Amino acid sequence: MTILKCIAVDDEPLALKLVETFIEQTPFLELACSCDNAVEAMGLIREKQPDLVFLDINMPNLTGMELARLLQEQSGPIPKIVFTTAYNHYAIEGYRVNAVDYLLKPFSYEEFLRAANKVLQLSEESSNHFQSVTADDEFIFLKVEYQWVRISLKDILYIESLKDYVKVHLEDSQKALLSLISLKALEEKLPSSKFMRIHRSFIVSLDKINAISKNSIFINKTEITVGEQYKEAFKIIVDKWLK
Known part of the structure; x- marks a missing residue:
């Protein structure tokens, strides 16, 4: 129980x-x-x-x-x-x-x-509603409506919080997947080497970031603001990229 x-x-x-x-x-x-x-x-x-x-x-x-x-x-x-x-x-x-x-x-x-x-x-x-993954895993299962959907980690662009749900935005797909799970719960199960929470409402795939400005990141044409409380941790990642 x-x-x-x-x-x-x-x-x-x-x-x-x-x-x-x-x-x-x-x-x-x-x-x-x-x-x-x-x-x-x-x-x-x-x-x-x-x-x-x-x-x-x-x-x-x-x-x-x-x-x-x-x-x-x-x-x-x-x-x-x-x-x-x-x-x-x-x-x-x-x-x-x-x-x-x-x-x-x-x-x-x-x-x-x-x-x-x-x-x-x-x-x-x-x-x-999810299967834990490690840095070596290549996919995750999320329950979407009444079925388990296999999602390749390399296809995930970013994940957006919608109250008790998450919306998973995928590469080469115009329709995002909606699953009943909190962003925090999913964050704890995703490999930190591949994904990072940069805002209270967003987790991003680090490999999909194609541009960085002072306070935002860009994934394709989508701009996502880096939240104040996440800036320090994200700066450490950026500094490693720019070395």
């Missing part, structure tokens, strides 16, 4: 206790820790690397929504987020930071379990 490691964050003691109780009575959830503010949560997320965070939105100093935005910008593993809040006007903002679900207080265990199951399904689909 897949076990999801969780962190609960809420500045209201009773609300926090309720989420802790719900986590503990759910067989596929494991409570790693809990805290009452988003600033502490940021450090705990880096330390514990949870799969899922149940995150209150309205908290002092740093809100849950602000924490979610910060997590989207980091280069490490990004946990799934389920927001918990007493206010119903944050749903659109939650979607923008890739929240899996949105629980409106007071919520029942049935509602909580429905949200947790949604995260579990995404996690299991991600782990089952």
